[in-house]
Amino acid sequence: MGLGGVSIWQLLIVLLIVLVFFGTKKLRNVGSDLGTAVKGFKNAMKDDETAAEPKKIADDAQQAKAETVKDKEQA
Known part of the structure; x- marks a missing residue:
């Protein structure tokens, strides 16, 4: 079978x-x-992953800047 x-x-x-x-x-x-x-699908998925990475780094940088400003205000 x-x-x-x-x-x-x-x-x-x-x-x-x-x-x-x-x-x-x-x-x-x-x-x-x-x-x-x-x-084409694999290339699109690879492009999507690389496009998401810079946004994450930019978000982390913005969050770090906001924390720095907050720390300065508390001091």
């Missing part, structure tokens, strides 16, 4: 039907498009 009661032969038959129905060129294009989409 394979995945969830599906045998390897059933999976191969389904794969063969998909290849006959869509053709290898169409499947290659779909794979290429999917790969491009995943790569």
